[in-house]
Amino acid sequence: MSDKKTARLVLEDGTLFKGYSFGAATSVPGEVVFNTAMTGYPESLTDPSYSGQILVITYPLVGNYGVPQFTEENGMLRFFESNRIHIRGLVISDYSFEYSHWNAVESLGKWLADNDVPAICGVDTRQITKIIRERGVMLGKVLVEGTPEPEQFVDPNRENLVAQVSTKQAQTYGNGRHRIVLVDCGCKYNIIRCLCDRDATVIRVPWDYDFTQLEYDGVMLSNGPGDPQQCGATVANIKKAIALGKPIFGICLGNQLLSIAAGATTFKLKYGHRSHNQPALMVGTNRAVITSQNHGYAVDTATLDPEWEPYFVNLNDGTSEGIRHKSKPFFSVQFHPEASGGPVDTEFLFDQFIQNIEKCKR
Numbered sequence: 001m002s003d004k005k006t007a008r009l010v011l012e013d014g015t016l017f018k019g020y021s022f023g024a025a026t027s028v029p030g031e032v033v034f035n036t037a038m039t040g041y042p043e044s045l046t047d048p049s050y051s052g053q054i055l056v057i058t059y060p061l062v063g064n065y066g067v068p069q070f071t072e073e074n075g076m077l078r079f080f081e082s083n084r085i086h087i088r089g090l091v092i093s094d095y096s097f098e099y100s101h102w103n104a105v106e107s108l109g110k111w112l113a114d115n116d117v118p119a120i121c122g123v124d125t126r127q128i129t130k131i132i133r134e135r136g137v138m139l140g141k142v143l144v145e146g147t148p149e150p151e152q153f154v155d156p157n158r159e160n161l162v163a164q165v166s167t168k169q170a171q172t173y174g175n176g177r178h179r180i181v182l183v184d185c186g187c188k189y190n191i192i193r194c195l196c197d198r199d200a201t202v203i204r205v206p207w208d209y210d211f212t213q214l215e216y217d218g219v220m221l222s223n224g225p226g227d228p229q230q231c232g233a234t235v236a237n238i239k240k241a242i243a244l245g246k247p248i249f250g251i252c253l254g255n256q257l258l259s260i261a262a263g264a265t266t267f268k269l270k271y272g273h274r275s276h277n278q279p280a281l282m283v284g285t286n287r288a289v290i291t292s293q294n295h296g297y298a299v300d301t302a303t304l305d306p307e308w309e310p311y312f313v314n315l316n317d318g319t320s321e322g323i324r325h326k327s328k329p330f331f332s333v334q335f336h337p338e339a340s341g342g343p344v345d346t347e348f349l350f351d352q353f354i355q356n357i358e359k360c361k362r
Protein backbone atom coordinates (compact mmCIF):
# COMPACT_ATOMS: atom_id res chain seq x y z
CA MET A 1 0.00 0.00 0.00
CA SER A 2 3.05 2.30 0.19
CA ASP A 3 2.25 3.94 -3.19
CA LYS A 4 -1.30 4.74 -2.08
CA LYS A 5 -2.54 8.10 -0.83
CA THR A 6 -3.15 8.22 2.89
CA ALA A 7 -6.45 9.34 4.37
CA ARG A 8 -7.67 10.15 7.88
CA LEU A 9 -10.97 10.08 9.71
CA VAL A 10 -11.18 12.85 12.32
CA LEU A 11 -14.01 12.80 14.86
CA GLU A 12 -15.30 16.01 16.41
CA ASP A 13 -13.78 15.02 19.79
CA GLY A 14 -10.36 15.01 18.12
CA THR A 15 -9.96 11.22 17.77
CA LEU A 16 -7.94 10.42 14.65
CA PHE A 17 -7.75 7.25 12.54
CA LYS A 18 -5.12 6.89 9.83
CA GLY A 19 -5.61 4.71 6.77
CA TYR A 20 -5.47 4.75 2.98
CA SER A 21 -7.60 6.51 0.40
CA PHE A 22 -9.71 4.83 -2.26
CA GLY A 23 -12.73 6.14 -4.17
CA ALA A 24 -12.71 9.89 -4.88
CA ALA A 25 -9.73 12.09 -3.94
CA THR A 26 -11.69 14.69 -1.99
CA SER A 27 -12.14 15.60 1.69
CA VAL A 28 -15.61 15.90 3.22
CA PRO A 29 -17.40 16.61 6.51
CA GLY A 30 -20.42 14.60 7.68
CA GLU A 31 -22.12 12.71 10.49
CA VAL A 32 -20.25 9.48 11.34
CA VAL A 33 -22.55 6.45 11.71
CA PHE A 34 -21.86 2.71 11.78
CA ASN A 35 -23.62 -0.24 10.22
CA THR A 36 -23.01 -3.82 11.40
CA ALA A 37 -24.52 -5.62 8.38
CA MET A 38 -22.29 -8.23 6.74
CA THR A 39 -23.44 -7.63 3.15
CA GLY A 40 -25.43 -5.15 1.09
CA TYR A 41 -23.03 -2.26 0.44
CA PRO A 42 -24.51 -1.48 -3.05
CA GLU A 43 -27.94 -1.17 -1.41
CA SER A 44 -26.73 0.78 1.65
CA LEU A 45 -24.64 3.26 -0.35
CA THR A 46 -27.61 4.10 -2.60
CA ASP A 47 -30.15 4.38 0.25
CA PRO A 48 -31.05 8.12 0.29
CA SER A 49 -31.50 7.91 4.09
CA TYR A 50 -27.68 7.97 4.38
CA SER A 51 -27.51 11.42 2.83
CA GLY A 52 -24.96 13.60 4.66
CA GLN A 53 -23.45 10.67 6.54
CA ILE A 54 -20.00 9.12 6.66
CA LEU A 55 -20.69 5.39 6.84
CA VAL A 56 -18.45 3.10 8.90
CA ILE A 57 -18.92 -0.60 8.09
CA THR A 58 -17.96 -2.98 10.91
CA TYR A 59 -17.84 -6.10 8.74
CA PRO A 60 -14.10 -6.34 8.04
CA LEU A 61 -14.00 -7.15 4.31
CA VAL A 62 -15.76 -4.87 1.84
CA GLY A 63 -15.63 -4.66 -1.97
CA ASN A 64 -15.05 -8.37 -2.61
CA TYR A 65 -18.22 -8.76 -4.72
CA GLY A 66 -17.75 -5.52 -6.66
CA VAL A 67 -20.63 -3.40 -7.96
CA PRO A 68 -23.61 -4.90 -9.81
CA GLN A 69 -24.86 -4.08 -13.31
CA PHE A 70 -26.61 -0.75 -13.86
CA THR A 71 -29.55 -2.47 -15.58
CA GLU A 72 -32.91 -0.66 -15.60
CA GLU A 73 -36.16 -2.45 -14.89
CA ASN A 74 -39.56 -0.74 -14.64
CA GLY A 75 -37.90 2.70 -14.51
CA MET A 76 -35.55 1.77 -11.65
CA LEU A 77 -32.01 0.44 -11.38
CA ARG A 78 -32.57 -3.26 -10.76
CA PHE A 79 -29.75 -3.84 -8.25
CA PHE A 80 -29.68 -0.54 -6.33
CA GLU A 81 -31.96 1.46 -4.05
CA SER A 82 -31.76 4.77 -5.97
CA ASN A 83 -29.90 6.11 -8.98
CA ARG A 84 -26.74 7.29 -7.18
CA ILE A 85 -24.57 6.96 -4.08
CA HIS A 86 -25.93 9.01 -1.17
CA ILE A 87 -23.40 8.48 1.61
CA ARG A 88 -20.92 11.37 1.94
CA GLY A 89 -17.93 9.15 2.75
CA LEU A 90 -17.10 5.51 3.45
CA VAL A 91 -14.83 4.02 6.12
CA ILE A 92 -13.90 0.33 6.05
CA SER A 93 -11.30 -2.03 7.38
CA ASP A 94 -10.05 -4.25 4.52
CA TYR A 95 -10.77 -3.12 0.96
CA SER A 96 -10.79 -5.97 -1.53
CA PHE A 97 -9.12 -4.49 -4.64
CA GLU A 98 -10.03 -7.64 -6.49
CA TYR A 99 -13.70 -8.49 -6.83
CA SER A 100 -15.61 -11.48 -8.08
CA HIS A 101 -19.34 -11.96 -8.59
CA TRP A 102 -21.47 -13.14 -11.53
CA ASN A 103 -23.19 -9.76 -11.59
CA ALA A 104 -20.23 -7.43 -10.93
CA VAL A 105 -19.26 -4.88 -13.58
CA GLU A 106 -16.74 -2.71 -11.73
CA SER A 107 -14.93 -2.18 -8.44
CA LEU A 108 -16.31 -0.40 -5.40
CA GLY A 109 -13.43 2.12 -5.64
CA LYS A 110 -14.27 3.05 -9.26
CA TRP A 111 -17.97 3.44 -8.47
CA LEU A 112 -17.20 5.68 -5.47
CA ALA A 113 -14.77 7.76 -7.55
CA ASP A 114 -17.37 8.19 -10.34
CA ASN A 115 -19.85 9.43 -7.70
CA ASP A 116 -17.27 11.79 -6.14
CA VAL A 117 -17.39 9.97 -2.79
CA PRO A 118 -14.15 9.44 -0.83
CA ALA A 119 -13.37 6.30 1.15
CA ILE A 120 -10.81 5.16 3.72
CA CYS A 121 -9.55 1.64 4.21
CA GLY A 122 -7.04 0.14 6.60
CA VAL A 123 -8.62 1.42 9.82
CA ASP A 124 -10.14 -0.51 12.71
CA THR A 125 -13.84 0.13 12.12
CA ARG A 126 -14.82 -1.86 15.23
CA GLN A 127 -12.72 0.46 17.37
CA ILE A 128 -14.48 3.48 15.80
CA THR A 129 -17.80 1.80 16.53
CA LYS A 130 -16.91 1.24 20.18
CA ILE A 131 -16.09 4.94 20.53
CA ILE A 132 -19.39 6.00 18.94
CA ARG A 133 -21.34 3.53 21.08
CA GLU A 134 -19.79 4.96 24.24
CA ARG A 135 -19.74 8.67 23.44
CA GLY A 136 -22.70 8.80 21.06
CA VAL A 137 -22.94 9.68 17.39
CA MET A 138 -20.41 12.32 16.29
CA LEU A 139 -19.62 14.59 13.41
CA GLY A 140 -16.42 13.89 11.53
CA LYS A 141 -14.34 14.53 8.43
CA VAL A 142 -12.78 12.23 5.87
CA LEU A 143 -9.45 13.86 4.96
CA VAL A 144 -7.63 12.65 1.87
CA GLU A 145 -3.93 13.49 1.52
CA GLY A 146 -3.24 16.39 -0.85
CA THR A 147 -6.83 17.69 -0.98
CA PRO A 148 -8.21 20.83 0.71
CA GLU A 149 -9.50 20.19 4.25
CA PRO A 150 -13.05 21.37 5.03
CA GLU A 151 -12.74 24.04 7.74
CA GLN A 152 -15.79 23.10 9.77
CA PHE A 153 -17.52 20.00 11.01
CA VAL A 154 -20.97 20.08 9.39
CA ASP A 155 -24.15 18.69 10.95
CA PRO A 156 -26.24 17.51 7.96
CA ASN A 157 -29.34 17.23 10.15
CA ARG A 158 -29.62 21.02 10.23
CA GLU A 159 -30.30 20.96 6.48
CA ASN A 160 -33.50 19.89 4.79
CA LEU A 161 -31.95 16.74 3.31
CA VAL A 162 -35.36 15.39 2.32
CA ALA A 163 -35.90 18.33 -0.06
CA GLN A 164 -32.50 17.54 -1.61
CA VAL A 165 -33.18 13.86 -2.32
CA SER A 166 -36.94 13.78 -3.02
CA THR A 167 -38.18 13.57 -6.61
CA LYS A 168 -38.78 16.99 -8.19
CA GLN A 169 -41.88 15.88 -10.08
CA ALA A 170 -44.53 13.19 -9.85
CA GLN A 171 -43.69 9.86 -11.55
CA THR A 172 -45.78 6.72 -12.02
CA TYR A 173 -44.65 3.09 -11.77
CA GLY A 174 -46.58 -0.09 -12.56
CA ASN A 175 -50.11 -0.55 -13.81
CA GLY A 176 -51.96 -2.37 -11.05
CA ARG A 177 -55.43 -2.17 -9.54
CA HIS A 178 -54.49 -0.23 -6.41
CA ARG A 179 -53.59 3.45 -6.81
CA ILE A 180 -51.00 4.16 -4.17
CA VAL A 181 -49.49 7.58 -3.56
CA LEU A 182 -45.87 7.23 -2.48
CA VAL A 183 -44.72 10.33 -0.62
CA ASP A 184 -41.05 10.37 -1.60
CA CYS A 185 -38.95 11.68 1.26
CA GLY A 186 -35.93 9.80 -0.12
CA CYS A 187 -37.53 6.49 -0.99
CA LYS A 188 -35.74 3.22 -1.62
CA TYR A 189 -36.65 1.51 -4.91
CA ASN A 190 -37.55 -1.69 -3.13
CA ILE A 191 -40.59 0.00 -1.57
CA ILE A 192 -41.83 0.68 -5.13
CA ARG A 193 -40.96 -2.90 -6.20
CA CYS A 194 -42.81 -4.39 -3.20
CA LEU A 195 -45.92 -2.34 -4.04
CA CYS A 196 -45.82 -3.06 -7.81
CA ASP A 197 -45.49 -6.79 -7.01
CA ARG A 198 -48.84 -6.46 -5.22
CA ASP A 199 -50.92 -5.16 -8.13
CA ALA A 200 -50.31 -1.47 -7.49
CA THR A 201 -49.91 1.63 -9.59
CA VAL A 202 -47.47 3.77 -7.62
CA ILE A 203 -47.68 7.54 -7.98
CA ARG A 204 -44.43 8.86 -6.52
CA VAL A 205 -44.76 12.51 -5.47
CA PRO A 206 -42.38 15.10 -3.97
CA TRP A 207 -42.11 15.28 -0.16
CA ASP A 208 -44.13 18.53 0.06
CA TYR A 209 -46.75 17.73 -2.61
CA ASP A 210 -50.39 18.03 -1.58
CA PHE A 211 -51.32 14.48 -2.60
CA THR A 212 -54.71 14.73 -0.88
CA GLN A 213 -55.95 16.38 -4.11
CA LEU A 214 -55.27 13.15 -6.04
CA GLU A 215 -57.53 10.13 -6.55
CA TYR A 216 -55.91 7.33 -4.54
CA ASP A 217 -56.61 4.12 -2.61
CA GLY A 218 -53.75 4.30 -0.12
CA VAL A 219 -50.75 6.36 0.97
CA MET A 220 -47.20 5.07 1.45
CA LEU A 221 -44.88 7.34 3.44
CA SER A 222 -41.26 6.59 2.54
CA ASN A 223 -37.99 6.42 4.41
CA GLY A 224 -35.63 9.38 4.12
CA PRO A 225 -32.64 11.23 5.56
CA GLY A 226 -32.17 13.64 8.44
CA ASP A 227 -34.25 14.96 11.29
CA PRO A 228 -38.01 14.33 10.90
CA GLN A 229 -38.66 17.80 12.36
CA GLN A 230 -37.50 19.25 9.01
CA CYS A 231 -40.57 17.83 7.24
CA GLY A 232 -43.37 20.10 8.46
CA ALA A 233 -44.89 20.31 4.97
CA THR A 234 -45.22 16.52 4.78
CA VAL A 235 -46.75 16.32 8.26
CA ALA A 236 -49.38 18.92 7.29
CA ASN A 237 -50.42 16.77 4.29
CA ILE A 238 -50.42 13.58 6.41
CA LYS A 239 -52.84 15.25 8.85
CA LYS A 240 -55.21 15.91 5.92
CA ALA A 241 -54.80 12.28 4.76
CA ILE A 242 -55.64 11.04 8.27
CA ALA A 243 -58.86 13.07 8.11
CA LEU A 244 -59.71 11.54 4.70
CA GLY A 245 -59.37 8.03 6.22
CA LYS A 246 -57.83 6.02 3.34
CA PRO A 247 -55.17 3.44 4.40
CA ILE A 248 -51.72 4.78 5.32
CA PHE A 249 -48.47 2.83 5.70
CA GLY A 250 -45.22 4.51 6.82
CA ILE A 251 -41.65 3.21 6.77
CA CYS A 252 -38.80 4.60 8.90
CA LEU A 253 -38.90 8.39 8.30
CA GLY A 254 -42.51 7.73 7.20
CA ASN A 255 -43.14 6.19 10.63
CA GLN A 256 -41.67 9.24 12.35
CA LEU A 257 -43.77 11.63 10.24
CA LEU A 258 -47.00 9.70 10.79
CA SER A 259 -46.22 9.67 14.52
CA ILE A 260 -45.66 13.44 14.56
CA ALA A 261 -48.98 13.87 12.70
CA ALA A 262 -50.50 11.66 15.45
CA GLY A 263 -49.26 14.06 18.12
CA ALA A 264 -45.99 12.36 19.12
CA THR A 265 -42.52 13.79 19.54
CA THR A 266 -39.26 12.36 18.20
CA PHE A 267 -35.77 12.32 19.70
CA LYS A 268 -32.28 11.43 18.58
CA LEU A 269 -30.92 8.03 19.63
CA LYS A 270 -27.45 7.87 21.16
CA TYR A 271 -26.00 6.07 18.13
CA GLY A 272 -28.89 4.81 15.97
CA HIS A 273 -29.83 1.39 14.62
CA ARG A 274 -28.09 0.37 11.42
CA SER A 275 -27.94 -3.37 10.79
CA HIS A 276 -29.74 -6.39 9.38
CA ASN A 277 -30.47 -8.10 12.69
CA GLN A 278 -32.54 -5.79 14.90
CA PRO A 279 -35.14 -7.81 16.84
CA ALA A 280 -38.63 -6.32 17.17
CA LEU A 281 -41.63 -7.63 19.09
CA MET A 282 -45.18 -7.20 17.84
CA VAL A 283 -46.80 -5.61 20.89
CA GLY A 284 -49.43 -7.78 22.57
CA THR A 285 -48.06 -11.01 21.03
CA ASN A 286 -45.06 -13.32 21.40
CA ARG A 287 -44.18 -12.76 17.76
CA ALA A 288 -40.67 -11.45 17.21
CA VAL A 289 -39.23 -10.46 13.85
CA ILE A 290 -35.67 -9.79 12.69
CA THR A 291 -35.49 -6.50 10.86
CA SER A 292 -33.28 -4.40 8.62
CA GLN A 293 -32.75 -0.89 9.96
CA ASN A 294 -31.10 2.44 9.24
CA HIS A 295 -32.16 5.27 11.51
CA GLY A 296 -30.82 7.78 14.02
CA TYR A 297 -34.10 9.23 15.38
CA ALA A 298 -36.94 7.50 17.23
CA VAL A 299 -40.53 8.13 18.26
CA ASP A 300 -41.51 8.64 21.91
CA THR A 301 -44.72 6.59 21.92
CA ALA A 302 -45.68 7.93 25.37
CA THR A 303 -46.50 11.20 23.58
CA LEU A 304 -48.90 9.63 21.03
CA ASP A 305 -52.50 10.75 20.82
CA PRO A 306 -54.65 8.16 22.77
CA GLU A 307 -56.32 6.96 19.55
CA TRP A 308 -52.96 5.41 18.58
CA GLU A 309 -50.92 2.60 20.13
CA PRO A 310 -47.45 1.01 19.92
CA TYR A 311 -47.27 -1.68 17.20
CA PHE A 312 -43.68 -3.00 17.48
CA VAL A 313 -40.98 -2.48 20.09
CA ASN A 314 -37.21 -3.04 19.82
CA LEU A 315 -36.05 -6.01 21.90
CA ASN A 316 -32.51 -4.64 22.30
CA ASP A 317 -33.23 -1.22 23.76
CA GLY A 318 -37.02 -1.01 24.19
CA THR A 319 -37.46 1.88 21.74
CA SER A 320 -40.49 2.18 19.48
CA GLU A 321 -40.51 0.17 16.26
CA GLY A 322 -43.91 1.27 15.00
CA ILE A 323 -47.36 2.59 15.74
CA ARG A 324 -50.92 1.90 14.63
CA HIS A 325 -54.28 3.58 14.92
CA LYS A 326 -56.65 1.76 17.27
CA SER A 327 -59.57 1.68 14.81
CA LYS A 328 -58.49 3.09 11.42
CA PRO A 329 -56.25 1.55 8.71
CA PHE A 330 -53.13 3.55 9.56
CA PHE A 331 -49.86 1.97 10.67
CA SER A 332 -46.13 2.48 10.31
CA VAL A 333 -42.85 0.84 11.26
CA GLN A 334 -39.42 2.14 12.16
CA PHE A 335 -37.66 -0.76 10.42
CA HIS A 336 -37.52 -1.64 6.72
CA PRO A 337 -40.10 -4.29 5.72
CA GLU A 338 -38.87 -3.92 2.13
CA ALA A 339 -35.38 -4.89 3.44
CA SER A 340 -32.87 -4.78 0.52
CA GLY A 341 -30.48 -5.53 2.04
CA GLY A 342 -31.48 -7.62 5.00
CA PRO A 343 -34.03 -10.17 6.15
CA VAL A 344 -37.49 -10.30 4.60
CA ASP A 345 -39.36 -11.38 7.79
CA THR A 346 -41.64 -8.35 7.70
CA GLU A 347 -42.62 -8.10 4.02
CA PHE A 348 -46.05 -9.33 5.17
CA LEU A 349 -46.74 -5.73 6.21
CA PHE A 350 -47.10 -4.82 2.52
CA ASP A 351 -49.79 -7.51 2.26
CA GLN A 352 -51.49 -6.04 5.31
CA PHE A 353 -51.48 -2.59 3.69
CA ILE A 354 -53.02 -4.02 0.49
CA GLN A 355 -55.65 -5.88 2.55
CA ASN A 356 -56.52 -2.57 4.25
CA ILE A 357 -56.91 -1.00 0.81
CA GLU A 358 -59.12 -3.86 -0.39
CA LYS A 359 -61.35 -3.60 2.69
CA CYS A 360 -61.76 0.14 2.19
CA LYS A 361 -62.81 -0.38 -1.45
CA ARG A 362 -65.62 -2.77 -0.49
Ligand SMILES: NC(=O)CC[C@H](N)C(=O)O
Pocket residue numbers: 049222223224225226227228251252253254294295296297298
Ligand atom coordinates in the same frame (compact mmCIF):
# COMPACT_ATOMS: atom_id res chain seq x y z
N1 LIG B 1 -34.15 5.28 6.99
C1 LIG B 1 -34.86 6.31 7.41
O1 LIG B 1 -35.92 6.60 6.91
C2 LIG B 1 -34.23 7.16 8.49
C3 LIG B 1 -35.17 8.14 9.15
C4 LIG B 1 -34.45 9.29 9.83
N2 LIG B 1 -33.68 10.04 8.89
C5 LIG B 1 -33.58 8.77 10.95
O2 LIG B 1 -32.37 8.72 10.83
O3 LIG B 1 -34.09 8.39 11.97
